[in-house]
Amino acid sequence: MHRMSNLFLRTLRDDPSDAEVPSHRLLVRAGYIRRSAPGGFSWLPLGYEVFRNVERIVREEMNAAGFQEVHFPALLPIEPYQATNRYEEYGPNLFRLQDRHGADFLLAPTHEEMFALTVKDLFSSYRDLPLVIYQIQTKFRDEVRPRAGLLRTREFSMKDSYSFDLNEAGLQASYDAHRAAYIKLFERLELPCVIVSALSGAMGGSESEEFLAPLPVGEDTFIRCTSCDFAANVEAVHTPVPEAQAFTGLPVAAVHDTPKTPTISTLVDYVNADSALRHPDRDWTAADTLKNVVVNIKHPDGTVEPLAVGIEGHREVDMKRLGAQVEPAQVEPFSEDDFKKYPSLKKGYIGPGVLGTTNESGIRYLLDPRIVDGTQWITGADNYNQHVLHLTAGRDFVGDGTIEAAEVLDGDNCPSCGSEVEIARGIEIAHIFQLGTKYAAALDLTLRDENDQPVTPTMGSYGVGVSRCLAAIAEATLDDSGLCWPREVAPADIHVIIAGKDGSPQVSAAEDLATSLEVAGLRVLLDDRSKASLGVKFKDAELIGVPTIVVVGRGIADEENPTIEVKDRRSGERQDIPHDSIVEHLVALCS
RNA sequence: CGGGGUGUAGCGCAGCUUGGUUAGCGCGCCUGCUUUGGGAGCAGGAGGCCGGGAGUUCGAAUCUCCCCACCCCGACCA
Structure with a gap:
């Protein structure tokens, strides 16, 4: 039993000034966590209760799925990560350090290498597979910008599992088992989630899906179809490719003077205002223009290569999408100095005429998939103050390939069914990957198959952000008065408030009740503070968010029909229950 | 790393523009009395390197420069 009179807790009346997102504000105000380091939080007693509840539920669901729990160090030598090339690919996000002898270590961001090596250590036969092992462990990532309290920290708790199978079918089964286990897990945590297809990024591998809790504070942008069940992270959206058009009858491309039109909007205004350039039937729009954006691609080895991206003029380049396409390279802006190195690039008037590896600039030129043969564009003529109209893809220009780098807009066509998609934000609470043989091969993990031949197992990896889930649950359930936990993760089942002064019958009745509830197996938080006013106790109870609040007050003094008030935190409904x-x-409420 | 913002008591803030008493308010904290169904009242009290450093000045929380930290927005991820 926790007693408020001596609990290591301080609730705050005001929002902390350094907290912006609701879960962060309330977790600090209600005394669950404190910031103790840049991107690092301490758990106070109530917070640690909730954390352990979430952790326990994750563990129970993993065990129920037949996965086995292990535990690895976070402090690891770098060699296994060098073998898979992740030491380099992970880049500055990896915490690197040295021991007293100068040997290099890292704080693990995930554990694929170590799990593969341990399977190699223990197993030799195909008959040992399939295998799924997992751990719940502290991970370290040197995030550029920790933010939003527990949602993005540099040290965080993650459940990571790894599957080992002999073939694709086995991997698919392990993947599906995790997918199903996660669906059950998040139902139990009362955490709404959307499963979206995703890119595997630095993890490598093929198939990958994210579980997003659809909440506005989420950092991930995803799309979902308004009519079918398609959903995807914007990074993973494949643009539906329109049909190519025949060239016959299409107007010839022609260069026109378009003075002072370095931006799409000035260009559109100009061509609509010029009687010679106007569209015969309608106004030109930004979607009629072809925008060519040049960026630098910085590869992990330090080399920098320019890249031109051609997209519809009404869209921006989505840096997340572009970055995901060039992973592990990084996207950097194309500077004024860079423009000087490529005099053929006329800023504001860049067109396909100079772009592409075989044209004057020699810059690789990748097109949005919508720019198919036969589509006609208004685009830069590679001279200042000139644009070209009716420039036709496939006839007048070609790219070096296509790229998914244009922003996705509300109302775009669904890649699956063609109707409209909508854009939403979500918190990434889990991510599942089919890794294939990348790790096993790099680390020489082989088993003997039924013909005594070496076989490289295929792996999957599956993560749940445990501490992040806690924050997401808080975020999904809180209200104007405070936190509002689902019972299973709440720091207690019952919050008992004593509404009576020292020595009053309320005190002894509440004490007896708290003890009886504990004997009955319930977890009790007893507000036995004598100096706190009743108003403070009510406010604190709502802030702390235990699902059931019990007030032992004036009702107990009714000699004929003594009652105790039971209040549901979420609905606010109150009931007087006979003593x-x-x-x-x-007990019935909590079961 | 770029852009924006904030650093004053445990927490939330005012004061800074226009330099000048002993740096102020609310909450919290300590002592005493009263109070007890929605953040109590009265009385008394403690608590500050005004983020750090350098400068300007007779004098700096206030003006100048440099640094640091934190928050928000952009490029990473559970």
């Missing part, structure tokens, strides 16, 4: 049936009433 002699209160324990069984509450």
